[in-house]
Amino acid sequence: MSDCAALEALSRCKIRLRQRHPYFAVLTLFAIYRTDPEVALADTDGREVRLNADAFLALPDTVATGLLLHVTLHAALLHPLRLSGRNPALWNIACDVIVNHIIGTQTTFPVPPGSYVAAHLGERFVPQTAEHVYEYLLKHRLGADQLAAKLNAPQAAGAGQGGAGDAPDASAADGAARAGQTRTSGLSAAMAKRFGARAAPAQAEVPAPPAPAAALPAPPAPLRDIRAPQAGKGNEALRLHWESALVKARDQAGARRSGKQRSSWDKELDAACQPQIDWRSVLWRFTIQTPTDFAGLDNRFVHAGLYLESLVQETVNIDVAIDTSGSIGAAELEQFASELRAIMSSYPHIVCRMFFCDTALYGPYEVTADFRLPRARGGGGTDFRPFFAALERQRGERQVDAAIYFTDGEGPFPETPPNYPVLWVALPGAIASDSFSFGQVIRMA
Structure with missing residues (x-):
């Protein structure tokens, strides 16, 4: 009844x-x-x-x-x-x-x-x-x-x-x-x-x-x-x-x-209609799919009807910055480092350097398959510019193929975006994804 x-x-x-x-x-x-x-x-x-x-x-x-x-x-x-x-x-x-x-x-x-x-x-x-x-x-x-x-x-x-x-x-x-x-x-x-x-x-x-x-x-x-x-x-x-x-x-x-103004549930509608992708999968794809491994066809063999890819370089250089300005938990940091170690172990042609960064830059530290996180340095405010400025200064000595920034806070961005791919790994509570001035954003959850 x-x-x-x-x-x-x-x-x-x-x-x-x-x-x-x-x-x-x-x-x-x-x-x-x-x-x-x-x-x-x-x-x-x-x-x-x-x-x-x-x-x-x-x-x-x-x-x-x-x-x-x-x-x-x-x-x-x-x-x-x-x-x-x-x-x-x-x-x-x-x-x-x-x-x-x-x-x-x-x-x-x-x-x-x-x-x-x-x-x-x-x-x-x-x-x-x-x-x-x-x-x-x-x-x-x-x-x-x-x-x-x-x-x-x-x-x-x-x-x-x-x-x-x-x-x-x-x-x-x-x-x-x-x-x-x-x-x-x-x-x-x-x-x-x-x-x-x-x-x-x-x-x-x-x-x-x-x-x-x-x-x-x-x-x-x-x-x-x-x-x-x-x-x-x-x-x-x-x-x-x-x-x-x-x-x-x-x-x-x-x-x-x-x-009238768009209703307040539009962002949740977008989130519901877009399947969630695990951040680890995006990190792996970003790291191993770089546009600098090959560059078009090797012109030396085209006349013979052989269309072979032209290898530009044997190594891929990736630089990683870890924001030490806020409350990054040890668990999240170890998860991130663990994924980097696995990538280095699977793809030996990738050369990875890591920096600590708040308003200044500390490092670099070479990331290998048996890499262990050193003691974090920094603890001040957040400024994204020192990391990208350092990479720009080294462009004459070392080619930068991609950059990854692990951050939990907001800070000033470079006025001019770099001409290489950038991946932002945003921690829980970080600024909104559309607030990043450039690059691709993934969020840890």
């Missing part, structure tokens, strides 16, 4: 979403919903969305609609597929921050209880993509335990509330007022079913009406609503399925918001 009632409530949420925010309602047409008593409240593995019928029915209408949109966005933005080898709990928090930021800035619905918002991470924190938030959590050593106290603390007024993306109409304001009247009783009942007796009981007397922008009280336990997808075939088809849904939703949003 409760399953049928939950499906009816689900239909009402879809209609409510279609009336106020039709571009998000498009995504619900591509999702598969089913009830499951084993799930605590709601979750998704990208293929289907599971709801606990009793807990879902206990939520006020607007809260249930916000929950429905929250978990549907997880599926549509491929958050389960993008989990890869990351910490599941930390990835769930990062994705919650992104999804709630979208809900809070683009809709009039509240974010679901038990989920994290950007305010939990920092007063001025502005999320860009789920990967960006995850890197921030890693850099600042923020885990589920550290954030649990912030989740249980009352949120500031207006946190997680929508309305910036679309001005609430009369029906939205009326719905918000009704939701405010039912929060004390309806939400407490839902939280009691979801989290046990720790949820605050309803008061006997009639409570004073809450402020219009007051946030929902957070439960004592976080919402875990991302499940890792089953290994095997079908993931690429799932990616294409949701990519089609996201394109249709974006077109609908563009038609409705013609002439």
